[in-house]
Amino acid sequence: MAVLLRAKRASVVAKEKMKIEYVDVLKPQGTEVVVKISHAGVCHSDVHAFEHSSVYALYPFPQNPGHEILGTVFSIGPEANGADEELKEGTSVLVYPWISCDECDRCEQGWHNWCLSGKSRTIGGARAGECGYGEYVTVPHPKFLISSAGIEPELAVILPCCGLTSYSAVKESQSSKISCSDGVVVIIGTGGLGLMGIQWAKKISKQTVVGVDISDSALKIATDYGADFVVNSKNTPDVSAFIKSLDIKNKTVEAVIDFVNNVHTHKLANSLCVRGSNLVIVGIAGGAFETNLMMIPLRGVRIQGVFVGSIPDLKELVEICRGGGIRSIVTKRRPLAEIQDALADLQTGKIVGRSILVL
Structure with a gap:
C-alpha cells in the first residue's frame, strides 16, 4: 500500500x-x-x-x-x-x-x-x-x-468518551416509567465523568442533583458545575439522611448513577435506592457485592449497566452542545x-x- x-x-x-x-x-x-x-x-x-x-x-x-x-x-x-x-x-x-x-x-x-x-x-x-x-x-x-x-x-x-458515557448514563437514569420528574438524582463520583453527568442532568431533567464524593475539592468543583447539593460520604456516613434533610419539595431518590462502582460506592448506591428507583452503573473499579435476591422484585429497582454509548447518542449530545449551556x-x-x-x-x-x- x-x-x-x-x-x-x-x-x-x-x-x-x-x-x-x-x-x-x-x-x-x-x-x-x-x-x-x-x-x-x-x-x-x-x-x-x-x-x-x-x-x-x-x-x-x-x-x-x-x-x-x-x-x-x-x-x-x-x-x-x-x-x-x-x-x-x-x-x-x-x-x-x-x-x-x-x-x-x-x-x-x-x-x-x-x-x-x-x-x-x-x-x-x-x-x-x-x-x-x-x-x-x-x-x-x-x-x-x-x-x-x-x-x-x-x-x-x-465528547466521544467522557461526554458520551455520562450522557448515556443520565439518559438511562430518566427511563423509569414511574419516576417523578422533580425527584432527586444522585451522582456518585464527581471527577471528569461526574462533572459532565451533573451538567447533562441539569440540562435534560428537572430533578435535584446531589453530588457525592470523598474529596471536598472535587465537591466544590461539582457545585460550580451545577450540582444543587453535595455531600462527602466519608464524613457523612448516612447520605440517605442527608438527602431527607434537604429543603426541597420532592426528596424521593429517583435515580443513582455510580461513576466509580467499587464495593463501597455500590453499597452506598444500592442503599440510596427506594422502590422503583433507577440504579445506573458506569464505573469499572470492580469488586463483588451480595444482595438479597428476593428484594429485587419487591423493591423494583431497575439496575442498568452503561458502556459508553451509541453513534445516535453521540449525535444527540453534539446537538445539545451546539445549543450552549454545556461547559x-x-x-x-x-x-x-x-x-x-x-x-x-x-x-x-x-x-x-x-x-x-x-x-
Whole structure:
C-alpha cells in the first residue's frame, strides 16, 4: 500500500513507559478516511493501558491508547461516502472510536458499544494500532465521524468518551416509567465523568442533583458545575439522611448513577435506592457485592449497566452542545511529547476535570 506520510505516534511499550516514534500513515483505501488530529483527551481508562492493568493486561505490548479524538479530515478514500454531511478535506470532526465487527445486529443498528461478536476494532483500545495519541488516525468509514462545527475544541474533544458515557448514563437514569420528574438524582463520583453527568442532568431533567464524593475539592468543583447539593460520604456516613434533610419539595431518590462502582460506592448506591428507583452503573473499579435476591422484585429497582454509548447518542449530545449551556471540564493542556507525564499525573490523582493533548 502507498504511504501517504510519516507521523508521530505514542505507544505503551512497557509498564508505565511511553515511547513516541514515527509510523507510516497509509493512503486511505476504500471507505477509509485519514484525520489529522488537533486534540486528544487523556481518559482514565488509558491509565489502565499505561499500568498494563485491567483488561489491558490481557494483551501484549505495544499498546496504543487514546480514544478521545478531535481533528480535521486530511485524506479521503475513493469509496468514502455515507456521512451525515458532505465530507471534504479540512472538515472539523470528532471520531466515534467504539468500532467493532460492523456486521452483527447491534453494529448494524449503530450500537457498536454493544457488539455481539466481541471483535473489537476500537480506536485507542487495548491492541496496537490506530489511536488518538499521535498526529494522524485512519478511520474505517465516514459514519464514525461527526462534525464538530459550532463547538469549542476543548469541549468537543472529550465528547466521544467522557461526554458520551455520562450522557448515556443520565439518559438511562430518566427511563423509569414511574419516576417523578422533580425527584432527586444522585451522582456518585464527581471527577471528569461526574462533572459532565451533573451538567447533562441539569440540562435534560428537572430533578435535584446531589453530588457525592470523598474529596471536598472535587465537591466544590461539582457545585460550580451545577450540582444543587453535595455531600462527602466519608464524613457523612448516612447520605440517605442527608438527602431527607434537604429543603426541597420532592426528596424521593429517583435515580443513582455510580461513576466509580467499587464495593463501597455500590453499597452506598444500592442503599440510596427506594422502590422503583433507577440504579445506573458506569464505573469499572470492580469488586463483588451480595444482595438479597428476593428484594429485587419487591423493591423494583431497575439496575442498568452503561458502556459508553451509541453513534445516535453521540449525535444527540453534539446537538445539545451546539445549543450552549454545556461547559468543558478541561483543566490541563500538554503537547504529545508530554504524554508520559500526562498519564502519570492522572494515575496519581493530580488531575481535576480532564487533561488533553494539543497537537
